[in-house]
Amino acid sequence: MTKLDLYYHPYSICSLQVLYTLAIAAAYTDAGKGVPEIEQHFVDIFKDDQLEETFLTRINPKGQVPVLTSTELPSPIADSLLITKYLMDRWPCLSPPEHAAMIENLLDEIHTLNYFALSFPDRPQIADKLVSTVEERLARSNLSLKYGEALAYKLSVTIEEKFNGIKPENTEINEGKAKRLFAKLESLLHESPWLLGLKQPTALDAHAVILIARLSDVGRTAIVPKRLQMYAGAAFETPVLQSVMQGRRTMISKA
Numbered sequence: 001m002t003k004l005d006l007y008y009h010p011y012s013i014c015s016l017q018v019l020y021t022l023a024i025a026a027a028y029t030d031a032g033k034g035v036p037e038i039e040q041h042f043v044d045i046f047k048d049d050q051l052e053e054t055f056l057t058r059i060n061p062k063g064q065v066p067v068l069t070s071t072e073l074p075s076p077i078a079d080s081l082l083i084t085k086y087l088m089d090r091w092p093c094l095s096p097p098e099h100a101a102m103i104e105n106l107l108d109e110i111h112t113l114n115y116f117a118l119s120f121p122d123r124p125q126i127a128d129k130l131v132s133t134v135e136e137r138l139a140r141s142n143l144s145l146k147y148g149e150a151l152a153y154k155l156s157v158t159i160e161e162k163f164n165g166i167k168p169e170n171t172e173i174n175e176g177k178a179k180r181l182f183a184k185l186e187s188l189l190h191e192s193p194w195l196l197g198l199k200q201p202t203a204l205d206a207h208a209v210i211l212i213a214r215l216s217d218v219g220r221t222a223i224v225p226k227r228l229q230m231y232a233g234a235a236f237e238t239p240v241l242q243s244v245m246q247g248r249r250t251m252i253s254k255a
């Protein structure tokens with residue numbers, strides 16, 4: 001079985017979606033069929049590790065986690081949705097064939113949302129800080145040409161996704177999309193604990209549960225239907241998700 005390397009942060013929502021997806025693949029794949037062997041690399045985005053030259057130039061020019069690398073991949077996969085699709089191709093339990101189209105469409109929809117803007121709509125200062133941190137590095141006098149270019153690209157990504165994403169007009173559109181998505185997900189809750197009436201979780205559950213948990217952790221339950229909150233709460237009681245979260249929530253505790 002090929003070795004995979006995952007660059008992640010334990011309080012990054014997109015990293016958690018991938019880690020939970022991997023944990024489901026490991027838990028629901030017959031041992032003989034090969035479970036994912038994955039080496040995890042902690043990238044301390046709270047200390048700007050993602051802005052280091054090696055990370056930007058060799059791992060992810062966008063300076064974000066998660067990223068999946070492997071000797072079998074021509075280049076790193078630097079996006080949680082694309083990583084998940086790669087994992088779904090390899091571990092069918094993540095996306096049972098009879099539901100694959102629906103799972104893929106909903107995952108695509110979940111990833112049209114700007115999580116940053118959903119999580120921190122009234123804290124534009126977080127976006128300002130992200131931008132100024134990259135600008136400060138860019139202003140250093142001893143940068144190589146390559147690193148300077150990498151930081152300039154990272155700055156453009158941060159402005160587009162974070163600084164612009166959190167502007168009130170975009171936040172409103174984003175929240176409208178989130179509410180429509182949640183209504184759709186709620187309609188897929190049946191008797192069983194998982195979406196689509198399934199007896200075991202899929203990649204769709206992994207991404208939905210973590211998103212719902214994040215909104216609850218930042219006090220934004222008003223946009224999540226109660227039944228979905230209970231669904232995500234129940235997932236947090238399972239050993240599979242507990243093995244990922246290790247007692248943490250999706251946001252660092254201020255205590």
Ligand SMILES: N[C@@H](CCC(=O)N[C@@H](CS)C(=O)NCC(=O)O)C(=O)O
Nearest residue numbers: 012013014045064065066079080081
């Ligand atoms: N579209 C990307 C977004 C990844 C992303 O924004 N990651 C955040 C953590 S959740 C990050 O690395 N932030 C650090 C930064 O932007 O500098 C994905 O789905 O993987």
